[in-house]
Amino acid sequence: MSRQNFSALSLLWRGLSRHGGWREQWRKPEPKAAYDAIIVGGGGHGLGAAYYLAKEHGIGNVAVLEKGWIGGGNTGRNTTIIRSNYLFNESAALYDHSVKLWEGLSQELDYNVMFSPRGVMMLAHTVHDIQVFKRHVHANRCNGVDNEWLEPEQAKAFCPPLNISSDIRYPVLGAALQRRGGTARHDAVAWGYARAADALGVDIIENCEVTAIRRDAGGAVEALETTRGVIRSHKVGVSAAGHTSVIMAMAGVRLPLESYPLQALVSEPIKPIFPCVVMSNTIHAYISQSDKGELVIGAGTDAYTSYTQRGALHINMHTLDAICELFPNFRRLAMLRNWGGIVDVTPDRSPIIAKTPVPGLYVNCGWGTGGFKATPGSAHVFAWTMARDQAHPINAPFTIERFRDGYLIDEAAAAAVAH
Amino acid sequence: MLIIVCPFCGKRPEIEFTYGGQAHITRPERPSELDDQAWAEFLYMRSNTKGIHAERWRHARGCGRFFNALRDTTTDHFVATYRIDEPQPQIEQPAEPVPPP
Ligand SMILES: Cc1cc2nc3c(=O)[nH]c(=O)nc-3n(C[C@H](O)[C@H](O)[C@H](O)COP(=O)(O)OP(=O)(O)OC[C@H]3O[C@@H](n4cnc5c(N)ncnc54)[C@H](O)[C@@H]3O)c2cc1C
Ligand SMILES: [Zn+2]
Numbered sequence: 391m392s393r394q395n396f397s398a399l400s401l402l403w404r405g406l407s408r409h410g411g412w413r414e415q416w417r418k419p420e421p422k423a424a425y426d427a428i429i430v431g432g433g434g435h436g437l438g439a440a441y442y443l444a445k446e447h448g449i450g451n452v453a454v455l456e457k458g459w460i461g462g463g464n465t466g467r468n469t470t471i472i473r474s475n476y477l478f479n480e481s482a483a484l485y486d487h488s489v490k491l492w493e494g495l496s497q498e499l500d501y502n503v504m505f506s507p508r509g510v511m512m513l514a515h516t517v518h519d520i521q522v523f524k525r526h527v528h529a530n531r532c533n534g535v536d537n538e539w540l541e542p543e544q545a546k547a548f549c550p551p552l553n554i555s556s557d558i559r560y561p562v563l564g565a566a567l568q569r570r571g572g573t574a575r576h577d578a579v580a581w582g583y584a585r586a587a588d589a590l591g592v593d594i595i596e597n598c599e600v601t602a603i604r605r606d607a608g609g610a611v612e613a614l615e616t617t618r619g620v621i622r623s624h625k626v627g628v629s630a631a632g633h634t635s636v637i638m639a640m641a642g643v644r645l646p647l648e649s650y651p652l653q654a655l656v657s658e659p660i661k662p663i664f665p666c667v668v669m670s671n672t673i674h675a676y677i678s679q680s681d682k683g684e685l686v687i688g689a690g691t692d693a694y695t696s697y698t699q700r701g702a703l704h705i706n707m708h709t710l711d712a713i714c715e716l717f718p719n720f721r722r723l724a725m726l727r728n729w730g731g732i733v734d735v736t737p738d739r740s741p742i743i744a745k746t747p748v749p750g751l752y753v754n755c756g757w758g759t760g761g762f763k764a765t766p767g768s769a770h771v772f773a774w775t776m777a778r779d780q781a782h783p784i785n786a787p788f789t790i791e792r793f794r795d796g797y798l799i800d801e802a803a804a805a806a807v808a809h
Numbered sequence: 810m811l812i813i814v815c816p817f818c819g820k821r822p823e824i825e826f827t828y829g830g831q832a833h834i835t836r837p838e839r840p841s842e843l844d845d846q847a848w849a850e851f852l853y854m855r856s857n858t859k860g861i862h863a864e865r866w867r868h869a870r871g872c873g874r875f876f877n878a879l880r881d882t883t884t885d886h887f888v889a890t891y892r893i894d895e896p897q898p899q900i901e902q903p904a905e906p907v908p909p910p
Contacts, residue, residue: 695857696882
C-alpha cells in the first residue's frame with residue numbers, strides 16, 4: 391500500500407469529493423517473530439527513533455511496541471512547550487539540536503506538526519530569578535542559542551494580558567525570552583513519525599505490553615515477552631518515560647529515576663488572546679493558547695511518586711492562583727478538563743540516552759517534566775546510539791555512569807526548580 | 810487530596826505532609842570504604858516501585874515527626890503507616906491493583 395501524500399492540491403481535491411478516499415495513515419500489522427531492532431514505547435521519542443533508524447541508518451526491519459495506543463502517554467498529555475535555553479553546554483547542544491529539527495519537521499515528515507515558534511517567555515519574580523536568568527542569557531549566547539532579557543514593560547509589550555503591576559504577590563521583575571521557542575501539536579508529532587516510519591517498513595504494534603526481557607547465556611538481550619507473544623531481537627531500545635524503571639528492572643538494570651505525576655488543564659475555548667508561551671518556574675505555572683482556543687495550563691509535579699496518571703486537585707488550584715494573579719483577565723474562565731501523566735525524573739533533571747550494562751539494551755529516559763521539546767533531537771541521537779552501538783557526540787555526556795563518576799549535568803540546580 | 814494517617818496524630822489531609830522518598834535506605838556505616846558505584850547506589854538509585862512502596866513522610870504542618878508508610882503507587886492507597894523505629898509490616902504485593910476504599 392503506497393503512502394498518501396499531502397499537498398494543497400490533494401486537500402482541495404479530497405475536500406471537493408467530500409473527504410472520501412482517505413486511507414489509514416499507517417498499517418496495523420501482526421508482530422513478526424523477529425526484528426533487527428525493537429523500540430519499547432510508542433511515544434514521540436520511540437516512534438521518532440524508529441523513523442530515524444529506518445531513514446538514516448537503513449534499519450527498516452523495526453517494531454515499535456506500545457502497550458496502549460501511540461501517543462497515549464506523556465506525548466499526548468503534555469503542554470507542548472519547546473525551547474532550548476538551558477544553562478549547560480551539554481544541554482544547550484542537545485535541546486538546540488532538537489529545536490533545529492523542529493524547524494523543518496513538517497516538511498521532513500510531510501505531516502503538519504504545527505510547530506509554532508511564537509516565543510517562550512520565562513518570568514522572573516525575585517532577585518535570585520533575575521540573576522539566574524541573566525546568567526542563562528549570557529551562557530546561551532556563548533552557545534549560539536537565542537535568549538534575551540526583557541524589562542517588565544517589554545515583557546508586557548510582548549504579552550499584553552500580563553499583569554506587571556507591583557502590588558501582586560510575586561510581581562514580574564523581568565523575563566527571559568527565547569523567540570525561537572514555541573509549541574507544536576502533540577498528537578501530530580506521534581502520528582507524523584508513525585506514518586513516516588511505517589512508510590519505511592517499521593511495524594507499529596499497539597496493545598502490546600512488554601512483560602519480560604529474555605537474555606542469552608552471555609547476558610545479551612535475546613527476546614521480549616509481550617502480551618502478543620514472544621518477539622526476538624538483539625537490539626532493544628526502551629523509550630517508556632514514566633515506566634522505564636519497571637521495564638529496565640526486567641533486565642536487572644537499576645536507574646536513578648523516580649516517577650511522579652505531572653498535571654495540566656485546559657480552559658474553555660476563547661478567541662485568540664494569548665500570543666506566546668509564558669512560564670513561571672518560581673510560582674509553578676505555565677500557559678499558552680492552543681489553536682482550538684483553549685488556554686493550556688501546566689502545573690508542577692505532585693509531591694510523591696506514583697503510577698496512577700492522576701494527581702491531586704490542590705496542585706492545580708495552586709497553579710490557577712498564580713495564573714489568576716498574572717493574568718487577571720482569565721479569572722472568570724471555566725476550566726474544561728484536567729489530567730496527569732507520569733514523568734521519570736533524574737536527580738540532575740537531565741535525561742539519560744545511553745547504552746546500558748546489558749549488551750543490546752539501550753535506554754532513553756529521564757526526560758521528566760520537559761522532554762516533549764526534545765522529541766526530534768532525542769529520537770535522532772537515540773537511533774544513532776542503537777544503530778552504531780555508540781553514542782552520538784551530542785548524547786555522549788548523558789550516560790547512566792555520570793551518576794557514579796560525578797559528571798552530573800545539573801539543570802536542576804541551574805533552574806533551582808522543576809522546569 | 811489524600812487522607813494520610815499520621816501514626817501520632819491520626820487522619821490528616823495530604824497538604825499537612827511532606828514526602829521524603831524511599832524508606833529504609835541506611836547511611837553507609839563506613840563511608841570512606843565505599844567505592845563510587847556504592848555511593849551512586851546510596852545517593853541516586855531508587856526502586857521506583859510500581860506497587861507497594863515503602864516511603865518516608867513527615868507530618869511537617871502537624872506534629873513535625875517523620876514516619877514511614879506503605880503505599881500502593883498504582884492507586885495511591887495507603888496500606889499502612891508506621892513509626893520509624895518499627896519494622897516494615899510484611900504485606901504481599903497485590904496481584905491486581907487494590908481499588909481505594
Ligand atoms: C502534564 C505534562 C506536561 C508536560 N509539559 C511539557 C512541556 O510543556 N514541554 C516539554 O518539553 N515536555 C513536557 N512534558 C514532558 C513530556 O511530555 C515528556 O518528556 C515526553 O512527551 C516523553 O515522551 P516519550 O515518547 O519518551 O514518552 P511517552 O509519550 O510517555 O511514551 C512512552 C510510551 O511507553 C509506553 N509503555 C510503557 N510501558 C510499556 C511496556 N511495558 N510495553 C510497551 N509500552 C510501554 C507507554 O504506554 C507510552 O505510550 C510534560 C509532561 C506532562 C505529563
Ligand atoms: Zn503527626
